[in-house]
Amino acid sequence: MPRSRILVIDDEAAIRDSLKMTLEYEGYEFIGAATGQEGLTLAEREAPDLVLLDVKMPGMDGIDVLERLRAMNDGLPVIVVSGHGTISTAVEATKKGAFDFIEKPFASDRVLVSLRNALDSRQLRDENRSLKRAVEVRHQMIGDSPGLKQVMAAVARAAPTNATVLIQGESGVGKELVARTIHRNSLRSRERFVQVNCAAIPEELIESELFGHEKGSFTGATEKQLGKFEQADRGTIFLDEVGDMSAKTQAKVLRVLQEGEVERLGSARTIKVDVRVIAATNKNLEEEIEKGHFREDLYFRLAVIPISVPPLRDRPEDIPLLVRHYMDYFSRENNARPKRITQAALDALQRYRWKGNIRELRNTVERLIIMTSGDTIDITDLPAVLRSPGANHAKAGGDADQIKAGTLREFKDNAERAFLVAKLRENGWNISKTAEVIDTPRSNLYKKLEQYQISQESDG
Ligand SMILES: Nc1ncnc2c1ncn2[C@@H]1O[C@H](COP(=O)(O)OP(=O)(O)OP(=O)(O)O)[C@@H](O)[C@H]1O
Numbered sequence: 001m002p003r004s005r006i007l008v009i010d011d012e013a014a015i016r017d018s019l020k021m022t023l024e025y026e027g028y029e030f031i032g033a034a035t036g037q038e039g040l041t042l043a044e045r046e047a048p049d050l051v052l053l054d055v056k057m058p059g060m061d062g063i064d065v066l067e068r069l070r071a072m073n074d075g076l077p078v079i080v081v082s083g084h085g086t087i088s089t090a091v092e093a094t095k096k097g098a099f100d101f102i103e104k105p106f107a108s109d110r111v112l113v114s115l116r117n118a119l120d121s122r123q124l125r126d127e128n129r130s131l132k133r134a135v136e137v138r139h140q141m142i143g144d145s146p147g148l149k150q151v152m153a154a155v156a157r158a159a160p161t162n163a164t165v166l167i168q169g170e171s172g173v174g175k176e177l178v179a180r181t182i183h184r185n186s187l188r189s190r191e192r193f194v195q196v197n198c199a200a201i202p203e204e205l206i207e208s209e210l211f212g213h214e215k216g217s218f219t220g221a222t223e224k225q226l227g228k229f230e231q232a233d234r235g236t237i238f239l240d241e242v243g244d245m246s247a248k249t250q251a252k253v254l255r256v257l258q259e260g261e262v263e264r265l266g267s268a269r270t271i272k273v274d275v276r277v278i279a280a281t282n283k284n285l286e287e288e289i290e291k292g293h294f295r296e297d298l299y300f301r302l303a304v305i306p307i308s309v310p311p312l313r314d315r316p317e318d319i320p321l322l323v324r325h326y327m328d329y330f331s332r333e334n335n336a337r338p339k340r341i342t343q344a345a346l347d348a349l350q351r352y353r354w355k356g357n358i359r360e361l362r363n364t365v366e367r368l369i370i371m372t373s374g375d376t377i378d379i380t381d382l383p384a385v386l387r388s389p390g391a392n393h394a395k396a397g398g399d400a401d402q403i404k405a406g407t408l409r410e411f412k413d414n415a416e417r418a419f420l421v422a423k424l425r426e427n428g429w430n431i432s433k434t435a436e437v438i439d440t441p442r443s444n445l446y447k448k449l450e451q452y453q454i455s456q457e458s459d460g
C-alpha cells in the first residue's frame, strides 16, 4: 500500500510543524500549505488522499477553500479544524461536505482517529465503485452495427413488459447477455433471474428441476425440492437451449405459460407462480417444428417477442469495438499495461469467420493479451488460423481467391499478396516506409506491386 498523503492547510507554522511530526511518525506523507490559495494549488498538483483544513486564515477563509476543494474533487475527504470552534462553523462545514470537525487545541489522537475513519470510508467507496464498474463492464453490450442496434431496440421494447421472449442465434452470439439485459432493465430487476440449461440436465431430472418434487415422489427424492419456476417467482426464468426439451417437458412448460401454475412431482396441489419467461436456443425452431421435434403451440407462446441475434460475421463493424473492449478488459484483469493493436492485425480479425462468434473472439483477445510480450499486437502475434489469409475468412474477393488456391505456389503468392496489402495499409501506403518495415529493398517492393497488381486504388 502506498503511504496516504495528507495535505495540511493552516496559517500557523507551529501547528503545521507539530502535525508534520505526528503524521510522519504514523507513516503518512505530509504536505503543508500556509494559505488557502496555496492549499488549492497543492490539492490539484499533489493529489492528496485527505485534507486537514483550518477555518480561520487570513486571505481566503477555510469555508471557501472547502467549497472549492469539493468542487474540484468531491471524493476527497476534508477534515475541518478550527480554534474558533463555534457550533455554527461546525454546522456550516459539515453542510458543505466536511467529513469531520475538530476543535483546537486538539489532541493528536483525536486527529489520527478522524483521519483513519475518513481514509477507510474513502477506500471503501472506491472499492464499491470499482466493483460496480466491473459488473457493469461485464454486462455491457458492445457494438453499433445495424444488426446489433436492432437487437438493442428489441431489448428496450421487451424489457419493461411481462411478455415472453424467444432469443435465437448461433452459439456465442450473446443470447444469454440479451436475456440478462432484459431482466436487468425490467420491473423485476430486483427479483431473481433463474437460469436453466435444458440441454445440460438429463431427461429424467428436468421435470423435477423445473417443477420441484415432494419428498419420496420418486426413488432418490429424499428431500422436498423447490423447482426453478417456484424459485423464480416474481422474477425471471431463463430457459436456455429450450430447443432441447423433450416432448413431455414441453407440454408441462406450455401449461405453466398458459395457467401460471406449477405442480411439484408427487403432489396434486397446484402452486401459482408469477414468472416472466425468456427462452433461448441456437436451433432453428421453425425447422424443429417441421420435423415434429418442437410443439408449435409452445413456440407461439414463447415467441411473443422474438429476438434474433445475428452472427458476428454478419456485423463485422462490431469487431474492432469488441476487440478494443476486450483488450481493455483483459489488460485490467491481468494487471497488464494496455496494449496497442496494428491495423493489419485488426483487419485480419475483422476478416475471420468467427464460427464461435463473440465467445471465440473474446477468448482470442484474452490469449493475445496474455501471450503477446511486446506492447503492440501485430499480425504475426495472431494464431495461425487467423493469419493465413485463406482459411476461414469471410470477405469475398481477394480472400476467396485463397480458398481457390490449388497449388502451393498459388497459395504462397496469395499469402504474399495479402501480407503486402496489409503492411501497405498499415503504413498508409507509403512505399519507402513499408519497404523498411518489412525489410526488403524498395525496388523489390515495387516489383511485387507490379507483379500482383497491387495499388491503393484497387484496395477497396
Ligand atoms: N454485444 C456484446 N458485447 C460484449 N460482449 C458480448 C456481446 N455479446 C456477447 N458477449 C459476450 O460473449 C460471450 C458469449 O455470450 P453468451 O454466453 O451470451 O452467448 P450465447 O449466445 O448464450 O452462447 P451459447 O449459445 O453458446 O450459450 C459472453 O462472454 C458475453 O458476455
Ligand SMILES: [Mg+2]
Pocket (backbone or CB within 6 Å): 175, 176, 240
Ligand atoms: Mg448461452
